[in-house]
Amino acid sequence: MHLKFTTTFLPLLLTLFLANMSQAQNGEIEITGTVVETGGQPVAFATVLIGDKATQKGITGTTTLDDGSFSLKTDAQDFFVEISFIGFEKKRFDNLVPANGKIDLKKITLAADAQQLSEVVVAGEVSRTQFKLDKRVFNVGKDISSTGASALEVLNNVPSVNVNIEGQISLRGSQGVQVLINGKPSILTGEGGNALGTITSDMIERVEVITNPSAKYDAEGTSGIINIVIKKEEREGFNGSISLNTGSPDNHSFGLSLNRRTERFNLFSQLGAGYRELPDDRENINRNLVSGTSIFSKGKEYRNEEFYNIILGTDYYINENNVLTLSGNFAYEIEDQPSQTNYESRDADNQLVSEWERTETTEATNPKYQYELQYKSDFKDHEDHDLLFSALGNFFGKDQSSDFEDLTISGEDQDAVQRTRTEFKEAEYTFKLDYTRPFNEEWTMETGGQYVMNDVSNDYEVDDLENEVYVSNPNLTNVFEYDQKVLAIYGTGAYESGKWGVKAGVRAEQTNLNTLLKNTNEKNEQKYTNLFPSAHTSYKFNDKVSIQAGYSRRVYRPDLWDLNPFFNIRNNFNIRQGNPDLQPEFTDSYEVTSIYIIGKASLNFSVYHRYTTEVIESINTLEGDVNISKPENIGTNKATGVEFNGKYSPVKWFTATTDINYNRFVRDGSLGSQVFDFNADRWSGKLMAKIKLPADIDFETTGNYQSSYETVQGNTSDNLFLDLGARKKILKGKGVVNFSVRDVFASRVNETETIQDTFSTYSRRQRGRFITFGFSYGFGKGEAMEYSGRRR
Structure with missing residues (x-):
């Protein structure tokens, strides 16, 4: 933002101010010329300044046009002309002699300033958090420890966000987070397939964390919204970047980004391809405390993925106020999931009854694609007066087959052969209209609507091998259909003065949900209409101290995976x-945040409270020796917490960032005769240090800690792990070599335990250490040359 202001708005303001101070007089001199870079490409929006030699202060100025040309007049007698643009060396002309009242500087070539360009690139590499009235924006930058990582690993570095080993995302310790891409729902954020796995860190520009969204945003997500913004270049001319990554366990990827910006068109594309292995060590113990029997299982599962991701789109600038965007995204995964698990069955005396081995061979293909048509109109009366319409289509399919074989090693015969087949299809359509109308510099109104249609079919079949013939298992075979439509309208009003701002609004959403379990003809229909109010305010005491407060009401609607009675038998x-009978959960969220800038440190401290009804929890039951996990609506939850974020840069070569979150929660609820009332707490912390070493080497380390906490039926263990990385610039700063290690000490272990009167279960999972090497190279006009020529 600072760069855009400096390179675009500041010169224009300077021009208007100085031009009005200078009245046309006899003896005016007209100065013309064309500014180009090495290679002959014109430089648009370069600053042309006429200054007084005696005082060295500016007299008047202008900026170059799209073709690099400029023209301005002065009546000064003893002056100089200086031409500058960020990322290039300045050029100054003295002792100019006019001819017939004119000076033609002809073609002026600016050479790239390697040092200045490097400083700008470094500034863009630092992750930082920006606070706005109703959200926080975390600029991902180029975190070294995220090299070659997927979007899930990137999210784990974002303040307030945690991602567990299963890929479940939580915000301030609570799940129920809505993940958007470019502000809209996306197939890539769903639970099906690899979810966010095909988006790599190189493709992400920033992550927006919205803990208390305004009524303008979708009400889905009781904990808030995480919006992942994908990079889209808008620099004039031809630009691009390429990245290569390799690692152990196998983690190889290639990324290519290309952009071509002309007067009318902005063509953008991204290509990603790769192969990764995700080993998963698992251990489970099921104990039946009534019979005394137990089942032990231990093994390693793999999720090996070959993935491709292509983004292609174009912006068409109808005129300076209207832009039409058409884009498409195609992702394709080829999965191979081999696993081998050893089982032991023991009796009440802990004597071995049977031992067997279960092997799995799974193959799947997951095509995902989406397309979007977007139209934006900027009205001439105000830069923020605009109308935005978008139509988005998302499609996801899964074609999966699995073969399981149980082979007895000793004891009772456990030999068995099973196979499964999954055909999954999902289509989602989103239509959205937003209108923003500033009445003046202080008052702004927003209104709009959204309609989302989601249609899913999951055909799942399990066959058992009996007498050399596969026979369908009716208890595990089903076709489940899910259809949900959500219609929403909203309105907000905002007032912002120099120090104080307030924003309030309300959103109305009508939900129609229908599910059908075809093999039993079980239907579930839900229709409900809800209002979701929101309110935000902020007050700026001075440049170093400000305070914000917010309230919003949120909803979590059970999705396909919550409602489908069957999941898998891996x-x-x-x-x-x-659980097809699940009801939506609702949350009222309140928070107050204070922000401080003290010397070289920036600090913010938040206090928040969430009250949730119809809380959805996974409840475990033991049938024989089989542990079944099923979501249920269990009462209410009151969570009160504090969060601290801080950043400190005492010297240019060192920056420390920290994020600490603590909350205490009170659970009230019951299921049948079982009561789930209890109080507990949990906390998490992150500490990141960035160090700039000699030889243009950057080093980064990130420590994460997540405390143990009590659950409705047991507890989850704590977690402590460390990531680190190093980076060196080469090829005059345009190339970067990266090295990263995630979970350095292989200490990221997820352990959960359920303890009940009649049974207990224990689960342990570990992914292990990941090492990655990466190389990236940018070509074109350089990171510093943001193209900012037209109103968006």
Whole structure:
């Protein structure tokens, strides 16, 4: 933002001010010329300044046009002309002699300033948080420890956000987070397939964390919204970047970004391809405390993925006020999931009854694609007066087959062969209209609507091998259909003065949900209409101290995976099921945040409270020796917490960033005769240090800690792990070599335990250490040359 202001708005303001001070008089001199860079490409919006030699202060000025040309007049007698643009060396002309009242500087070539360009690039590499009235924006920059990582690893470095080993995202310790891409729902953020795996860190520009969204945003997500903004170049001319990554376990990827900006068109594209292995060590223990029997399982599962991701789009500038954008995204995954698990069955005396091995061979293909048509109109009366319409289509399919074989090693015969087949299809359409109308510099109104249609079909079949013939298992075979439509309208009003701002609004959403379990003809229909109010305010005491407060009401609607009665039998003694009778959960969220800038440190401190009804929790039951996990609505939850974020840069070569979150929660609820009332707390912390070493080497380390906490039926263990990385610039700063290690000490272990009167379960998962080497190279006009020529 600072660069755009400096290179675009400041020169224009200077021009208007100085031009009005200079009245046309006899003896005016007209100065003309054309500014180009090495290679002959014109430099648009370069600053042309006429200054007084005696005082060395500016007299008048202008900026170059799209073709690099400029023309301005002065009646000064003893002056100089200086031409500058960020990322280039300045050029100054003295002792100019006019001819017939004119000076033609002809073609002026600016050479790239390597040092200045490097400083700008470094500034863009630092992740930082910006506070706005109703959200926080975390600029990802180029965090070294995220080299070659997927979007999930990037999110784990974002303040307030945690991602567990299963890829579940939580915000301030609570799940129910809505993840958007470029402000809209996306197939890539769903639970099906690899979710965010095809988006790599190189493709992400910033992450917006919205803990208390205004009524303008979708009400989905009880904990808030995380919006991942994908990079889209808008620099004039031809620009691009290329990245290569390799690592152990196998993690190889290639990325290419290309952009071509002309007067009318901005063509942008991104290509990503790769292969990764995700090993997963698992251990489970199911104990039946009534019979005394137990099942032990231990093994390693793999999720090996070959993935491709292509983004292609164009902006068409109808005129300076209207832009039409058409874009498409195609992602394709080829999965191979081999696993081998050893089982032991023991009796009440802990004597071995049977031992067997279960092997799995799974293959799947996951095509995902989306397209979007967007139209934006900027009205001439105010830069923020605009109308935005978008139509978005998302499609996801999964074609998966699995073969399971149980082979007895000793004891009772456990030999068995099973196979499964999954055909999954999902289509989602989103139509959105937003209108923003500033009445003056202080008052602004926003209004709009959204319609989302989601249609899903999941055809799942399990066959058992009996007498050399596969026979369908009716208890595990089903076709589940899910259809949800959500219609929303909203309105907000905002007032912002020099120090104080307030924003309030309300959103109305009508939800129609229908599910059908075809093999039993079980139907579930839900229709409900809800209002979601929001209010935000901020007050700026001075440049160094400000305070914000916000309230919003949110909803979490159970999705397909929550509602589908069957999930999988990968481990047939630990099965996850859905619940078609689940109701949505609602949250009222309040928070107050204070922001301080003290010397070289920036600090913010938040206090928040969330009250949630119809809380959805996974409840475990033991049927025989099989552990079944099923979501249920369990009462209410009151969570009160504090969060601290800080950044300190005592010297240019060192920056420390910290994020600490603590909350205490009170659970009230019951299921049947079982009561789930209890109080507990949890906290998490992150500490990141960036150090600039000699030889243009940057080093970064990030420590993460997540405390143990009590759950409705047991507890989850704590977690402590460390990531580190190093980076060196080469090829005059345009090339970068990266090295990163995630989970350096292989200490990121996820352990959960359920303890009930009649049974107990234990689960342990570990992914292990990941090492990655990366190389990236940018070509074109350089990171410093942001193209900012037209109103967006």
